[in-house]
Amino acid sequence: MRMMRYKNTDLWPANYALGMWVWLLHRVTGVIIAVYGLAHLVVISFATIGTGGKDFDDVMKFFAKPYLVALEVVLLAVAFFHVLNGFRIVLFDLGIGVRVQKQMFAGLMVVGAVLYSLAVWALLPAFS
Amino acid sequence: MAVSERVPEVIRRSRAAPVVRPATGLWAWLLQRVTAALIFIALGAHIWVIHYDVVGADITYKSVLHRFGSPWLVTMDVALLATGVYHALNGLRAIIFDFGLSAKAQRTITWVLVLVGVLALLFGINALTAFLRGNALLW
Numbered sequence A: 001m002r003m004m005r006y007k008n009t010d011l012w013p014a015n016y017a018l019g020m021w022v023w024l025l026h027r028v029t030g031v032i033i034a035v036y037g038l039a040h041l042v043v044i045s046f047a048t049i050g051t052g053g054k055d056f057d058d059v060m061k062f063f064a065k066p067y068l069v070a071l072e073v074v075l076l077a078v079a080f081f082h083v084l085n086g087f088r089i090v091l092f093d094l095g096i097g098v099r100v101q102k103q104m105f106a107g108l109m110v111v112g113a114v115l116y117s118l119a120v121w122a123l124l125p126a127f128s
Numbered sequence B: 001m002a003v004s005e006r007v008p009e010v011i012r013r014s015r016a017a018p019v020v021r022p023a024t025g026l027w028a029w030l031l032q033r034v035t036a037a038l039i040f041i042a043l044g045a046h047i048w049v050i051h052y053d054v055v056g057a058d059i060t061y062k063s064v065l066h067r068f069g070s071p072w073l074v075t076m077d078v079a080l081l082a083t084g085v086y087h088a089l090n091g092l093r094a095i096i097f098d099f100g101l102s103a104k105a106q107r108t109i110t111w112v113l114v115l116v117g118v119l120a121l122l123f124g125i126n127a128l129t130a131f132l133r134g135n136a137l138l139w
Helices: A002-007 A018-048 A055-065 A068-092 A098-128 B011-013 B027-052 B060-069 B071-097 B103-130
Strands: none
Touching: A018 A055, A018 A068, A018 A098, A018 B071, A018 B103, A055 A068, A055 B060, A068 A098, A068 B027, B027 B060, B027 B071, B060 B071, B071 B103
């Protein structure tokens, strides 16, 4: 009975509006970036404080593998989403565009796709 | 006019409706927006200088030192570290709080995250000094 009532609310995933998915994705991307950031801090810091830069060079060589660079390209997409949607959230807090939030989301994602394509294109030499 | 003055006397004195100060502060909310803007600038510069300058070449300690060894860039990276750590941990705090915790648990989590943040900040600044001095302050 309780479940049935839950299923009829906006909080049941099947009933999520676009904004709810975006809200969830903002949090998921936030956690991904936070975990990456912490790993980045720990790995690069330990490599840097190592002996005379040799550790640093070894770590850089390890991360130059194409599939790890590919993961960074995925991370870039995650960051692009988080930044652009964060911009949208700040606008809402200022009282701007709340009524056109869906259109604004679509517009920002188009802008993001263009900028992301340029960023990936500039990164292509890293794969060769 | 202070908020307390606008609350009617009958509500302010009521035992049934105590004025609860939310643990998710307004300053934390504002700082989350401010750090977001600062991260946008500092992270852009960080990625441009460190990752996009010479794409495809081997990244070595020497090449990074050559591009990154200026006090300005290290200062900017310290700013990025501080704002990034705050933004990340405050974001995690918001997510944790959404699961509905007691005020006491919220305070405990806040202080644990403050401790994690301070440690991450000191650890990162220590490593960043290596780019100015040749070796880190500690170790």
